[in-house]
Amino acid sequence: MKKAHTNKIQFQGDGMKFLQISKLGESNADSCIIPLWQKKGGAFEPPAWAKEISKGEFGGASAQMALLRNVKIGNKNFEKALMLGMGEMQMAQAGAIVANIASAFCALKQKFASKIAIELGEVSDVQKILPAIASQIKMADYSFEKYIVKDEKDKQPKAQVQEVQFICAPSCAAQIKRGEIIGNAANYARSLQNEPSNIATPSYLASRAKKMAGASALSCKVLGKKELSKLGMNAMLAVASGSAQEPALAILEYRGNPSKKGWDCAFVGKGVTFDSGGISIKPSRAMDEMKFDKSGACAVMGAMSACKSLDIKKNIVGICAFVENMPSGTAYKPGDIVRACNGKTIEVLNTDAEGRVVLADALAYAQKTYSPQILIDIATLTGACVVALGDLAAGIMCDDEKLCEKLIVSSNESGERLWPLPTWAEYDEKVKSEIATVKNIGESGIAGPIAGYSFLKPFAGGGKWAHIDIAGVNRLLKPKWGLSFGGTGFGVRLALVFFSKL
Structure with a gap:
């Protein structure tokens, strides 16, 4: 684990780096995932940067997604911003939070995102859940393709995320690293299973x-x-x-x-x-x-x-x-x-x-x-x-x-x-x-x-x-x-x- 500077701690994984970054404005990612929560009773108000999305298109329900392109959030421009519905905060379960974020990661990966920032500021008890989030993302990046043989003419560019940036406090860095290790171990087991x-x-x-x-x-x-x-x-x-x-x-x-x-x-x-x-x-x-x-x-x-x-x-x-x-x-x-x-x-x-x-x-x-x-x-x-x-x-x-x-x-x-x-x-x-x-x-x-x-x-x-x-x-x-x-x-x-x- 290397400390690059005060607000950024970097790990090297197998083909995909995990970073901790304190603020979304400090990110150099091309894409981001923004979890959004409903109020009690299911009411939802989109953030100011997403006013073009109507409530009929996106209501913040759990696992609901909406992709915006060329969006400015604060002082940072993103080529792709994925709005991720999380449902009502008081009703949210850890397993659903983890699964939703991993699914959103896959959605952006399929859109050829290279660097993805994940805003975790509003996720409650984030240090406790971070190892599960990080390991699930590591596992979401896995596929078993070693026996697939393709002709050169059929080969397509492969989507590959280079970096995932977790937007959270520096104290979360160890939990991100822990999740990365656990995710790699699970992927090793999956490779044997498959x-x-x-x-x-x-x-x-x-x-x-x-x-x-x-x-x-x-x-x-x-x-x-x-x-x-x-x-x-x-x-x-x-x-x-x-x-x-x-x-x-x-x-x-x-x-x-x-x-x-x-x-x-x-x-x-x-x-x-x-x-x-x-x-x-x-x-x-x-x-x-x-x-x-x-x-x-x-x-x-x-x-x-x-x-x-x-x-x-x-x-x-x-x-x-x-x-x-x-x-x-x-x-x-x-x-x-x-x-x-x-x-x-x-x-x-x-x-x-x-x-x-x-x-x-x-x-x-x-x-x-x-x-x-x-x-x-x-x-x-x-x-x-x-x-x-x-x-x-x-x-x-x-x-x-x-x-x-x-x-x-x-x-x-x-x-x-x-x-x-x-x-x-x-x-x-x-x-x-x-x-x-x-x-x-x-x-x-x-x-x-x-x-x-x-x-x-x-x-x-x-x-x-x-x-x-x-x-x-x-x-x-x-x-x-x-x-x-x-x-x-x-x-x-x-x-x-x-x-x-x-």
Whole structure:
């Protein structure tokens, strides 16, 4: 972070600079975003510089936009000024503010704006929300295009924003930098999510974990098939048994407090690189989306990549369980019984409920090896969670009220929302097996996300543990909130805010 002069602090990002500037009049941007608020009851009066806009054209409703060209605001001329409706100030929610500003950024980017100033003077509690705004803008600038091949004749000039100027007090500079780091980490996770399964195999992702660790002050070790077998991780091996791709468990260690021997948190991610359903094969419709079944592990990698840059003062271990679930003559089958590394047994009734089987070993390994004070897993676990919460929130299941509350507070601050689901002991009855410790599905059509949580309980060790089901929020099928379609990196921002509060 370099201080250029009294009112301007500059950061260098990946292709797009973030700056803090105290006043709009000091900006050298060609374009600007001006958030505008309605009065109580929805009344709206346009600013003096926008009198040409009639109330019928723009009324300040949330997410409403109007683009003016060659506008003078105060003593500064802008080629493009985007009026951004924010609704009534007393009704505004942080998530909507963040999404609206990121969408406005995209709108100006599409108009080939080069430098964009964002006026934040009227945004309440701006320091608290700035990391979410900055990270969302960083994520809004991302697209996954590495496999697109165009002929020279079809190539068009690409819109590229060179600089974003946040108009706010100098004391906000650190929060802007924090948001930039978090946004880069989320984009890293999204790049992993978006890779197709023929590229992003378990071994490929394990190698990416090693490479990332070397650049992020982490230590990394990878356990392959032989090592997993020696450790008795038969649940993970069973899911991988139908695939030609061998499984891999990538372990990323970050010591933000090297004087402490123990581990503050273990963050465990499901990394099914492609989920065909195995012998209980899925319908063909939308099966291509199953490359996103690795999203939990990608979120773990993204969060771990930024711990050093954010100077997290805790000891965190990230564990990524990578497998591919395929049908074949060697695949595990309905009716099989497998023993996890903690000795507990699993009756397999549906090979498409594989994520929890993989996590059983990963959680048990984390607990046995690291004895963390807090254990968190993140997974695209159940379609039932999508039915329950849609694409607006992930489900959180946690018996520890204080841990659950801390995660929900972190979710609200990060913009990655969580919604708690009940964890009553009576639900555990639904996954009890007559011939093993647990069975890998509950009752048909009943409390699917909670059945997944109840299944995992015997493997989580009985300490402070939270299970996060991201099945509805891990990807977008069309652009939304300023983000392009594809992986969302959900869990990266949430985890990094949470780690900072430990």
